[in-house]
Amino acid sequence: MIAGLFRFKGGIKPETHKNASAGAPIQIAPLPKQLIVPLRQSPRATAECIVVPGQKVLKGERIGLPDSPLSTAVHAPTSGTVVEITPHAMAHPSGLQTRCVVIEPDGDERWVERPTLDYQSTSPKEALAWLRDHGIVGLGGATFPSHIKAGVDGGIETLILNGAECEPWITCDDRLMRERADGIVAGALILKHLTGAREIVFGVEDNKPQAIEALRTAIHGLSGDITVIPVPSLYPAGGEKQLIRVLTGVEIPHGKLGGDFGVQCFNVGTAYAVNRAINHGEPLVSRVMTVTGNVEKPGNFEVLIGTPVEALLALGQPKADTGRILMGGPMMGFELPRLDVPATKATNCLIATSPALFPPPPPEMNCIRCGACAAVCPAELQPFELYWFSRARNFGKAQEYHLFDCIECGCCSYVCPSQIRLVDYYRFAKGEIWAREREKSAADAARERFEFRNERQAREKREKAEKLAAKAAATKAKLAATSADAPAPAAADAPASPDDAKRALIAAALERAKAQKAAAEPKNTDALTPAQAAQVAEADERRAAKAATDTAADAPESN
Amino acid sequence: MLTSPFVRKPTSVQQVMFTVLIALLPAVALYVWQFGPGIVVNLIIATVSAVGAEAAVLKLRKKPVGLYVSDLSAVVTAWLIALTFPTILPAWILILATVLSIVAVKQLYGGLGQNPFNPAMAAYCLMIVAYPSAMSQWPAAGWMDLSTHLQLIGGASLDAITGATPLDALRTGLRSGTDVNGILAREAFGILGGRGWEWIGLGYLAGGLFLIQRRVITWHLPTAFLAGMVLMSGLFWIANPAHYASPLFHLASGGTLLAAFFIVTDPVSGATTPRGKLIFAASIALITYLIRNFGAYPDGIAFAVLLMNLCVPLIDMKTQPRVFGHKGD
Numbered sequence: 025m026i027a028g029l030f031r032f033k034g035g036i037k038p039e040t041h042k043n044a045s046a047g048a049p050i051q052i053a054p055l056p057k058q059l060i061v062p063l064r065q066s067p068r069a070t071a072e073c074i075v076v077p078g079q080k081v082l083k084g085e086r087i088g089l090p091d092s093p094l095s096t097a098v099h100a101p102t103s104g105t106v107v108e109i110t111p112h113a114m115a116h117p118s119g120l121q122t123r124c125v126v127i128e129p130d131g132d133e134r135w136v137e138r139p140t141l142d143y144q145s146t147s148p149k150e151a152l153a154w155l156r157d158h159g160i161v162g163l164g165g166a167t168f169p170s171h172i173k174a175g176v177d178g179g180i181e182t183l184i185l186n187g188a189e190c191e192p193w194i195t196c197d198d199r200l201m202r203e204r205a206d207g208i209v210a211g212a213l214i215l216k217h218l219t220g221a222r223e224i225v226f227g228v229e230d231n232k233p234q235a236i237e238a239l240r241t242a243i244h245g246l247s248g249d250i251t252v253i254p255v256p257s258l259y260p261a262g263g264e265k266q267l268i269r270v271l272t273g274v275e276i277p278h279g280k281l282g283g284d285f286g287v288q289c290f291n292v293g294t295a296y297a298v299n300r301a302i303n304h305g306e307p308l309v310s311r312v313m314t315v316t317g318n319v320e321k322p323g324n325f326e327v328l329i330g331t332p333v334e335a336l337l338a339l340g341q342p343k344a345d346t347g348r349i350l351m352g353g354p355m356m357g358f359e360l361p362r363l364d365v366p367a368t369k370a371t372n373c374l375i376a377t378s379p380a381l382f383p384p385p386p387p388e389m390n391c392i393r394c395g396a397c398a399a400v401c402p403a404e405l406q407p408f409e410l411y412w413f414s415r416a417r418n419f420g421k422a423q424e425y426h427l428f429d430c431i432e433c434g435c436c437s438y439v440c441p442s443q444i445r446l447v448d449y450y451r452f453a454k455g456e457i458w459a460r461e462r463e464k465s466a467a468d469a470a471r472e473r474f475e476f477r478n479e480r481q482a483r484e485k486r487e488k489a490e491k492l493a494a495k496a497a498a499t500k501a502k503l504a505a506t507s508a509d510a511p512a513p514a515a516a517d518a519p520a521s522p523d524d525a526k527r528a529l530i531a532a533a534l535e536r537a538k539a540q541k542a543a544a545e546p547k548n549t550d551a552l553t554p555a556q557a558a559q560v561a562e563a564d565e566r567r568a569a570k571a572a573t574d575t576a577a578d579a580p581e582s583n
Numbered sequence: 584m585l586t587s588p589f590v591r592k593p594t595s596v597q598q599v600m601f602t603v604l605i606a607l608l609p610a611v612a613l614y615v616w617q618f619g620p621g622i623v624v625n626l627i628i629a630t631v632s633a634v635g636a637e638a639a640v641l642k643l644r645k646k647p648v649g650l651y652v653s654d655l656s657a658v659v660t661a662w663l664i665a666l667t668f669p670t671i672l673p674a675w676i677l678i679l680a681t682v683l684s685i686v687a688v689k690q691l692y693g694g695l696g697q698n699p700f701n702p703a704m705a706a707y708c709l710m711i712v713a714y715p716s717a718m719s720q721w722p723a724a725g726w727m728d729l730s731t732h733l734q735l736i737g738g739a740s741l742d743a744i745t746g747a748t749p750l751d752a753l754r755t756g757l758r759s760g761t762d763v764n765g766i767l768a769r770e771a772f773g774i775l776g777g778r779g780w781e782w783i784g785l786g787y788l789a790g791g792l793f794l795i796q797r798r799v800i801t802w803h804l805p806t807a808f809l810a811g812m813v814l815m816s817g818l819f820w821i822a823n824p825a826h827y828a829s830p831l832f833h834l835a836s837g838g839t840l841l842a843a844f845f846i847v848t849d850p851v852s853g854a855t856t857p858r859g860k861l862i863f864a865a866s867i868a869l870i871t872y873l874i875r876n877f878g879a880y881p882d883g884i885a886f887a888v889l890l891m892n893l894c895v896p897l898i899d900m901k902t903q904p905r906v907f908g909h910k911g912d
Contacts, residue, residue, distance in 0.1 A: 275907055278908060355589075392596060403907045408855070409903075425903065429909075438591050441595050441598065443591065
């Protein structure tokens with residue numbers, strides 16, 4: 025049981041701007057003309073397409089199969105026709121393309137058959153596969169497959185439901201908790217069952233009293249250890265590691281997961297999706313998104329995955345002076361390079377910017393080492409030191425000062441009086457380090473390949489030579505056995521090296537040929553004087569020696 | 584195209600420096616009340632020469648002049664020089680000091696944020712070595728009118744109205760065989776330290792607390808500096824109260840309070856980690872006390888600060904805090 029709350033160091037309190045959309049109930053977004061469903065789910069996984077252009081699909085029908093352990097299934101968000109399967113720009117700061125299934129809705133929203141799962145009587149393995157096949161991923165932004173997180177084999181003590189929603193402007197989780205708390209709690213119970221956790225803790229920032237109230241009503245009367253804890257509103261309280269720290273006091277180091285410490289954390293939206301998948305048989309084909317910022321009608325919408333951003337943005341009616349469009353929150357989100365990209369399972373918010381709401385950044389000045397960044401860093405780093413090292417391309421030192429513990433939350437950039445875009449320097453340094461590591465591993469691989477090739481060639485030569493030697497030895501033995509009257513002089517010596525063996529072989533062959541020749545036809549050298557005979561023998565010997573040298577010269581690379 | 588975060592706190596270097604200037608105002612007001620308007624003249628002279636020097640070098644370095652001059656960091660340096668230097672010093676020495684601090688100590692190292700030494704203290708050290716007698720001519724306690732002040736800084740020699748600082752008086756008194764209480768009973772001394780100076784010290788204290796409240800500085804540096812000073816002076820005082828002045832005298836004298844809140848707190852040339860700040864400031868106090876009592880100069884803060892500026896990279900490196908999740912490392 026939670027005795028009291030813990031603190032994480034640092035954090036900031038930016039203006040939340042949540043009031044703009046927090047009062048707007050979730051509306052079902054209208055069907056767009058086209059849905060562009062990306063098959064790529066993360067840098068780790070891209071689903072395998074199982075539909076063809078022209079094919080009719082039903083809402084919730086599987087169109088992509090998981091291709092790897094970190095992959096989940098992809099479903100048609102509505103009923104309609106597959107128009108094409110084509111590369112299309114994705115919602116990413118790069119604007120790069122990815123393979124997408126383009127579906128033209130028929131407007132009927134006809135569901136595929138939706139069997140439910142009695143998760144309490146099936147094996148956990150089956151339930152996890154169910155989640156994977158229903159496309160359930162973390163909806164907090166990282167879209168990490170839930171079946172992996174829920175599939176941690178035992179040792180989970182506390183299940184944390186993240187409803188902190190600490191980024192300014194975003195209200196989708198707030199609305200979900202207010203309106204669909206029962207579904208969230210049902211999902212939490214399923215996740216508790218799957219992880220074997222002893223207790224469930226909801227962590228919600230205390231600036232969302234209605235959400236806290238709704239969750240408390242939903243858990244009322246439930247047996248078991250389940251609580252709703254208001255946590256102080258302090259960005260980034262919704263960061264997984266920060267929330268775990270606040271609720272349990274456990275600090276999870278970089279590179280470790282909550283599961284290693286007996287804690288597992290899911291977003292409230294994920295819990296809701298788990299409930300829909302298990303208890304209602306619905307795959308994850310939609311999610312709640314906030315449309316806000318410089319718009320006439322900020323609101324929260326249940327949006328089909330694959331809805332183009334421009335259609336979604338239009339729902340909020342952007343004002344005339346709207347500039348860049350941000351996806352995600354203003355602290356960790358990104359600027360969309362184009363608006364025809366589809367919303368994904370990671371999309372929680374669209375923010376229309378204006379020069380008034382998001383003034384252009386003032387010019388960057390020098391760091392004065394004031395330490396304001398260190399005071400707000402939730403990872404307890406010394407951001408200005410990392411800045412100096414990154415700027416000087418002293419990447420070794422940057423790593424030594426724990427560059428990779430940086431979660432890029434942006435607190436340091438937010439408070440810097442010199443307006444230094446600190447996070448950009450860390451992204452640069454991380455990118456450079458990764459690039460160097462890739463280069464190094466590529467070079468290592470090339471060297472390994474080269475060494476392997478050399479070794480293979482040497483081995484092949486050795487094997488060939490051994491084979492020849494063996495053959496020579498056999499021939500010699502045969503020769504020795506058959507011509508007892510003419511014993512080969514070398515036969516007595518065991519071949520010491522492949523060359524000796526070759527020479528012996530050649531000598532033996534010559535012997536044989538000579539013997540045959542002598543037997544077949546008398547040579548003009550038959551009736552010779554002893555002197556002539558000696559000359560002939562000498563010439564034969566020379567010939568044999570030359571043949572041996574030539575054979576040896578055939579293998580110049582040996583040794 | 585921009586990257587996250589897209590929002591930032593409305594803050595700037597200019598705002599930080601402006602807050603420091605505001606925090607110096609109570610002390611300046613008390614200075615005027617106790618010693619006359621001369622200090623204001625000096626503040627103006629120092630400000631004009633510092634800003635002029637800064638602008639000239641920025642132009643030579645082809646840097647945006649307006650952007651960097653308006654950050655007010657040169658003004659802060661100028662004010663600290665004016666406040667730490669004797670008020671009746673010839674104006675040309677004051678101008679030389681500010682120009683040197685801006686050009687040689689700050690801009691030649693790369694300008695804002697790049698200087699390894701505290702510019703005001705480096706200027707102080709240079710001047711006290713170069714012009715030792717001018718640098719130890721302090722006005723006698725009491726109000727001085729503007730025309731006298733202008734004559735003095737214009738170079739006129741009016742020996743009659745100069746006096747020694749409390750620390751100077753204590754030093755010469757002790758050398759002549761008088762004990763501490765005898766010296767402190769003299770006219771130049773007030774309740775705690777030098778007459779008039781103790782009021783100004785209170786002004787620095789008030790300004791410093793304001794800076795802590797506004798989070799421009801953290802408690803570490805002033806606390807460690809003052810604690811170090813109390814500890815050192817306390818030990819010697821307990822051992823021999825006739826020969827060593829009390830901790831209160833040391834707190835109220837010389838630049839102790841100014842240094843605690845405005846000098847050792849210079850972020851650019853100081854230590855930055857929490858533990859590093861404690862070591863840095865306490866070491867300055869220790870060295871200052873040693874110089875005050877056993878060195879050749881009446882007040883050693885400037886030398887102590889420069890010495891410890893040299894140690895900052897080492898201190899920072901050896902006092903890196905543990906990062907989140909690495910507590911057990």
